[in-house]
Amino acid sequence: xxxxxxxxxTKPDPTVVASFKQVSERFFGxxxxxxxxxxxxxxxxxRAREQAANILHVKPSEIVFTSGGTEGNNLAIKGxxxxxxKRGKHIITSAVEHASVYETCKSLEDLGFxxxxxxxxxxxxxxxxxxxxxxTDETIxxxxxxxxxxxxxxxxxxxxxxxxxxxxxxxxxxxAVQAFGKVxxxxxxxxxxxxxxxxxxxxxxxxxxxxxxxxxxSLYPLFHGGNQEFGFRSGTENVAGxxxxxxxxxxxxxxxxxxxxxxxxxxxxxxxxxxxxDNVKINSSIEGAPHILNVSVPGLKPEVVIHALYEKGIIIxxxxxxxxxxxxxxxxxxxxxxSDELASSGLRISLSYETTKNxxxxxxxxxxxxxxxxxxxxx
Amino acid sequence: MQYDHILIRYGELGLKGKNIKQFIVxxxxxxxxxxxxxxxxxxxxxxxxxxxxxxxxxxxxxxxxCKTIFGIYSLSLAIKVNNEIETIKAGALAALKQSEYAHTFxxxxxxxxxxxxxxxQEMNRVLGAHLLKKTSDFTVNVHxxxxxxxxxxREKATYITSTVIRAAGxxxxxxxxxxxxxxxxxxxxxxxxxLIMKRGVELEMIHFHSPPFTSERAKQKVLDxxxxxxxxxxxxxxxxxxFTKLQQEIFKSIPERYAMTVMRRVMLQVSEKVCQKNNIxxxxxxxxxxxVASQTLASMNVINEVTNLPVIRPLxxxxxxxxxxxxxxxxxxxxxxxxYEDCCTIFVPKSPVTNPTREKVNYLESNTDFSTFIDEAVExxxxxxIRNSTILEESFDDLL
Numbered sequence: 001x002x003x004x005x006x007x008x009x010t011k012p013d014p015t016v017v018a019s020f021k022q023v024s025e026r027f028f029g030x031x032x033x034x035x036x037x038x039x040x041x042x043x044x045x046x047r048a049r050e051q052a053a054n055i056l057h058v059k060p061s062e063i064v065f066t067s068g069g070t071e072g073n074n075l076a077i078k079g080x081x082x083x084x085x086k087r088g089k090h091i092i093t094s095a096v097e098h099a100s101v102y103e104t105c106k107s108l109e110d111l112g113f114x115x116x117x118x119x120x121x122x123x124x125x126x127x128x129x130x131x132x133x134x135x136t137d138e139t140i141x142x143x144x145x146x147x148x149x150x151x152x153x154x155x156x157x158x159x160x161x162x163x164x165x166x167x168x169x170x171x172x173x174x175x176a177v178q179a180f181g182k183v184x185x186x187x188x189x190x191x192x193x194x195x196x197x198x199x200x201x202x203x204x205x206x207x208x209x210x211x212x213x214x215x216x217x218s219l220y221p222l223f224h225g226g227n228q229e230f231g232f233r234s235g236t237e238n239v240a241g242x243x244x245x246x247x248x249x250x251x252x253x254x255x256x257x258x259x260x261x262x263x264x265x266x267x268x269x270x271x272x273x274x275x276x277x278d279n280v281k282i283n284s285s286i287e288g289a290p291h292i293l294n295v296s297v298p299g300l301k302p303e304v305v306i307h308a309l310y311e312k313g314i315i316i317x318x319x320x321x322x323x324x325x326x327x328x329x330x331x332x333x334x335x336x337x338x339s340d341e342l343a344s345s346g347l348r349i350s351l352s353y354e355t356t357k358n359x360x361x362x363x364x365x366x367x368x369x370x371x372x373x374x375x376x377x378x379x
Numbered sequence: 380m381q382y383d384h385i386l387i388r389y390g391e392l393g394l395k396g397k398n399i400k401q402f403i404v405x406x407x408x409x410x411x412x413x414x415x416x417x418x419x420x421x422x423x424x425x426x427x428x429x430x431x432x433x434x435x436x437x438x439x440x441x442x443x444x445c446k447t448i449f450g451i452y453s454l455s456l457a458i459k460v461n462n463e464i465e466t467i468k469a470g471a472l473a474a475l476k477q478s479e480y481a482h483t484f485x486x487x488x489x490x491x492x493x494x495x496x497x498x499x500q501e502m503n504r505v506l507g508a509h510l511l512k513k514t515s516d517f518t519v520n521v522h523x524x525x526x527x528x529x530x531x532x533r534e535k536a537t538y539i540t541s542t543v544i545r546a547a548g549x550x551x552x553x554x555x556x557x558x559x560x561x562x563x564x565x566x567x568x569x570x571x572x573x574l575i576m577k578r579g580v581e582l583e584m585i586h587f588h589s590p591p592f593t594s595e596r597a598k599q600k601v602l603d604x605x606x607x608x609x610x611x612x613x614x615x616x617x618x619x620x621x622f623t624k625l626q627q628e629i630f631k632s633i634p635e636r637y638a639m640t641v642m643r644r645v646m647l648q649v650s651e652k653v654c655q656k657n658n659i660x661x662x663x664x665x666x667x668x669x670x671v672a673s674q675t676l677a678s679m680n681v682i683n684e685v686t687n688l689p690v691i692r693p694l695x696x697x698x699x700x701x702x703x704x705x706x707x708x709x710x711x712x713x714x715x716x717x718x719y720e721d722c723c724t725i726f727v728p729k730s731p732v733t734n735p736t737r738e739k740v741n742y743l744e745s746n747t748d749f750s751t752f753i754d755e756a757v758e759x760x761x762x763x764x765i766r767n768s769t770i771l772e773e774s775f776d777d778l779l
Contacts, residue, residue, distance in 0.1 A: 019778045036595050043599065047775045057440055061713055162480060186439055247779050 002359045005317045006201075007149050007178060007292055007350035013203040013251055016244045020205060023240035031237050032226065045239050048246040055246075055253050057188045058212060064232045065242045068209040069177040070100040071222070072196030073143075075211055075232065076173045077104045079219030080141045080194070081113060087169065088138030089113045094126050094155070095335035096148050101175055102331075105143070114138075123285040124153030124336045128160055139170045146179035150319050150332040150348060151284045152292030154183055161191030171217065177201055177209075181252035181353075182263070182289050193217050197249075199241070203352075204248030208241040255353040264290040266351060266360055273364035279371060281342055283333060291351045294333070296342040297371050299378070305347060308370045314363055316349045380473035382438055382456040385445065386540055387429040390452030390548065402579075403429070406450040406551040412613060413444050430457070442544060447611055449577050450551030455529075455540035462495055462537050467502075468509045470539045471528050475510050475517060478541050481525035483518050484510065488530045495532045506530065550579030552612035557581045558691060559654050560663045561646065562617075564600045564719070567665030567694055569608060569711040570702050574693035575663050576612040583659060584615060585650050587622035597719035605765045607711050614766040618653050621759050625752045632747040635728040640735050643682045645749055651686045652757045662686065667694040667702065677734045684737050 003011065023044065029035070031042035046060070053060040066072045081091065093105050095117045105115045116134045118126045131142065142164065144155050157174050164172050173194040176185055180197050187195055194217065199208030213219065213232060225234030267290040274280055274295055283294040297305060302318040309316060319330040329344035338346075349363070389406060407429060410422045419434040420441060431441060438456055445454055456477070460470040475484055488502040497505065506528070507519060531538045558575055562568045562584045572582050586601045598619065605615050625645060633641045650662050666674045683690055694702055706712040 023778055039596055039599070044775050044778070046603075048779060051779050057443055059710070158479070165480075184437065188439075188443070243778050250779065 002314045002363060004349045004351060004355070004359070004363060005315050006352040006355075007348060008317055009200045009206070010203045010352055011354070012200070012205055013248060016204055016248045016251070019247050020240045020244040023243045027239060031239060032228065041239050045237055045242055048239075048243045052210060052246045052249055055249050056212060057186070059215060061230065062213055062215055064211045064213050064229045065237065065245070066196075066209045066211050066233060067207050067238075068200065069098070069175070069196055069198035072177075072198065072209055072211040073098070073100040073173075073175055074104050075219065075222050076194040076196060076213075077101065077141065077143055078108070078222060079232070080171050080173070080217075081108050081111075082220035083218050084140045084171075085113075088136075088140045090116070090136055090138035090140065092116045092118065092131060092134050092139060092142045092170075094118045094120060094144055096120050096124055096150070096153070096332045097143070097145050098149050098175060098177070101143055101145065120153070120335050122337050123287070124148055124151045124332070126155060128156055128163060131160060132163055135167055135170065137169075139167070141171045141173060143173040143175065145175040145177075146185070147176070147183060147289040147292070148332065149178045149292070150330060150346070151294040151336065152178075152288035153285065153336075154179075154287070154289055157192070158186070158190060164191055178289065178292065180249070181256045182260070182291050187212055187214075199245040199248055202248050202252040204245045205241060208238070208245035208248075210245070252353075259353050260290070263351065263353060263355075266355055266357065267291065267293065269357070270349065270351070270360050270364065273360065274367075277364075277368050277371075279375060283336065283338060283342065283346060293349045293351075295347050295349070296333075296338070296345045297347065298341050298345055300345060300371060300374055302345050302347050304374060305371060308374060309366065312366045312370065314366055316347055319346055319348065380458060380460075380469055382458055382474070382477060383433050384457040384459055384538070385431040385433065385438060385441060386455045386457045386538065387431065387445065387451055388453045388455075389429070389450055402450070402551055402554050405553045406448075409448055409450065409551050409553065409613070410445065413448055414441060417441060446544065446546045448551075449547050449549035449579065449611060451546040452548055453546055454544045455542065457538050457540045460537050460539065462492065462532060462535075464497065464505070467530060467532075467537050467539070468506060470537070471506050471530060472510060472513050474528050474539050474541045475514065475526065478526040481542075482516065483520035483523075483525045484528055485519060485521045485524040485526075486510065486528045486530065488532065490532045492532050492534045494534075499532075502530065502532075547577065547611075549577035552576050552579055553581060555579035555581075556661075557583060557657075557659045558661045558663045559583050559585055559618075559650055559657075559659045561650060561665070562586050562601055562604065563665070564597060564604065564715065565665070566706050566712065566715040567667065567702055569604045569665075569715065570705045570709065571663055571665040571693045572608050573611060573705065573709050573711075575691065576608070581612060582608065582615050582663075583653075583657060584617040585620060585653055586617060587620045587626075587646060587649075589623040589626050590621075592623065594719055596717075600714060600717055600719055602763065602765060603714045604711050607709065607714065609765055611709070614764055616657075617763045617765060619761040619763065620649055620756050621761075622756065625749065625756055628747065628749065628752055633743055636730060636732045637735065637740060637743055638728055639731045640678060640681055640740055641744060643678075644685045644740070644744075645753065647682060647686050647690070648749075648753055649756055651688055652753070653760070654688060656757075661689040661691050663691040663693065665694055666692045667697055667699070675733050677736070681735045681737050681740050 027041045027044050029037040029041040031045050049060045049063050052063050118130050120126050146157050147154055161172055171193040174192050175196045177198045181202055193214045195212040197210050200206040219232055221232050223234045228234050228237055281296045330346050333343035333346050407422050414420050417436050420436050421432040423430050458470045460466040486503050486506045488499040490499040526541050529540045558580050560572045560582050584605055588598050609615050629642050630638050
């Protein structure tokens with residue numbers, strides 16, 4: 001099997017799974033318990049929090065463990081919106097955000113918030129000038145993703161945060177779920193107030209992740225209860241999940257340091273391979289993230305291509321897994337001013353550090369055969 | 380072109396006389412130790428300068444690490460280029476472009492290598508003009524620039540640096556002997572430890588615990604605090620003194636109002652013995668004058684009587700607010716404020732004496748012989764060495 005759907009989810013690293021199992025068996029105490037057994041679990045979790053903080057170059061008290069990307073994005077956006085609504089009810093985001101940002105913002109419209117959805121250019125990148133134009137006295141939050149999950153475009157988040165220095169009233173949230181380990185992520189002194197990461201996109205387990213909450217940022221919690229996670233997220237801590245997640249963070253960071261160049265080379269190889277094929281239109285920019293490539297095959301329904309490839313042992317996907325069951329045109333591709341025909345035939349190929357040169361060669365050959373074959377049948 | 384070096388400046392070391400070499404070698408060792416997790420970096424010295432060679436490493440985390448190393452006065456990212464005008468131009472441009480958050484700049488050229496054909500004034504103009512031409516969002520401001528592009532033309536190469544980043548200052552830890560710090564778990568003592576290390580002095584810790592009155596977590600707190608301090612000075616040994624018996628004995632035989640004073644005297648006596656055993660030259664505490672009953676001048680006078688080792692009190696002139704802000708800066712505050720009982724808080728008398736005298740305390744102590752208890756406590760001290768990864772936590776390492 002050649003697995004090229006790593007933006008949907010990744011294969012958990014075996015040592016991450018082992019860590020989860022061992023912690024569940026040995027340190028099952030409740031970290032909030034008074035007795036020493038709970039204390040051990042607490043200590044272990046503190047260590048995990050410190051390690052996560054070290055990897056991200058932030059303080060341990062700025063790490064809030066969550067159940068993953070959707071929760072992180074919801075906590076950041078609703079948390080700011082509900083906490084600071086007295087100061088203003090305007091939020092700025094982009095038209096190409098992941099559903100967990102986009103739909104969260106939509107839901108806030110029902111509560112009386114106004115949302116600006118910034119357009120993107122044909123490469124899927126927002127125009128930074130537009131942000132400043134959209135800011136009003138009412139703006140409390142700007143939420144922009146770092147790497148787009150469908151086409152891999154990279155948003156200029158550091159330029160944005162630099163611009164936002166002038167607007168101390170507005171918080172800045174970055175959805176970095178697809179970014180960590182693939183593009184440089186700096187959180188200290190960069191004007192980013194909130195940042196979402198997810199475990200299962202980096203060879204961790206589902207149901208794990210974190211939200212970076214910069215010191216001094218207050219949020220209205222989604223869950224109330226025992227005030228765990230500095231009061232931002234009540235509920236008995238998922239110690240095993242959190243520890244295993246931090247292990248995944250470390251492993252991914254190490255891969256980034258050693259293998260990023262190879263990944264970029266693979267990506268270029270794939271890009272050049274697909275460029276040569278007739279009938280294939282590449283929707284991603286070569287400037288984008290080194291692991292997500294989106295193409296359209298006009299005239300072929302994407303699910304037909306996916307099933308044909310699966311028969312040959314290759315796994316890719318349409319748009320994003322979170323919206324792929326709606327087989328219509330992609331909101332993200334449409335926002336990138338792609339024609340309706342292309343926007344409804346998008347295919348996403350997403351790589352990981354486990355992908356090999358051979359995988360890419362095989363994929364390009366099999367893909368070419370499959371679409372040529374399908375075209376022949378249909379015409 | 381990217382920054383490939385970090386230039387390390389050591390301010391005060393320059394003032395040292397003949398033993399300067401020893402200070403610099405120690406500093407280099409400390410930096411190497413701190414950068415262990417970045418195996419591709421190298422720390423080199425040449426002509427009175429120290430550099431971290433990045434070898435492709437992202438400079439950001441390395442700067443963060445270096446900022447906390449005592450003995451480093453300031454840092455700058457640097458680009459090393461050969462002595463050709465075009466490459467110097469390109470390097471200066473790259474340096475400016477990487478200066479985030481800057482809008483204005485100035486160029487200052489130093490031509491140490493007089494064989495280079497263009498004079499420094501002329502070079503200032505050439506480079507300034509080049510930078511203005513090649514960028515759109517920068518202007519020149521010679522008086523208060525956001526960033527100063529310094530170009531140093533030396534014999535073998537030219538170094539281009541930009542923003543100067545302030546670091547911790549002080550002297551390299553390991554150049555000034557050893558001190559024993561009384562660590563309670565509160566806000567003050569870790570700050571005192573930090574300030575002592577800042578002067579190049581190594582620390583060992585002594586902590587008094589009284590199980591079951593104090594919990595395992597109070598002890599853990601002390602280990603955690605020490606762990607934070609290891610970031611500034613390498614590994615630290617902790618002497619954990621079992622204090623239950625001694626403490627009970629004191630509170631049984633000494634009137635309540637004086638118990639705290641006597642307890643402090645006993646702590647110093649234990650500490651002195653630990654110093655003798657471990658070749659430690661001084662005792663340090665987190666006391667600040669007048670903060671609480673045991674820290675009035677009269678109390679210090681009485682407490683200090685039991686030892687003739689120097690007792691260093693680096694916080695003596697600081698207000699509580701200043702101490703708190705230090706503790707937040709060095710990262711011990713959040714641990715210090717965790718609400719676990721320690722040996723100083725469990726038997727607090729309602730109104731401790733603030734104006735004790737040596738005569739009175741010596742008289743009160745004369746009824747009891749603490750020395751056997753003191754010897755027993757010293758005998759049963761548990762020693763733990765905290766490195767950046769500790770024995771206690773080694774099992775955690777396999778999981779993370």
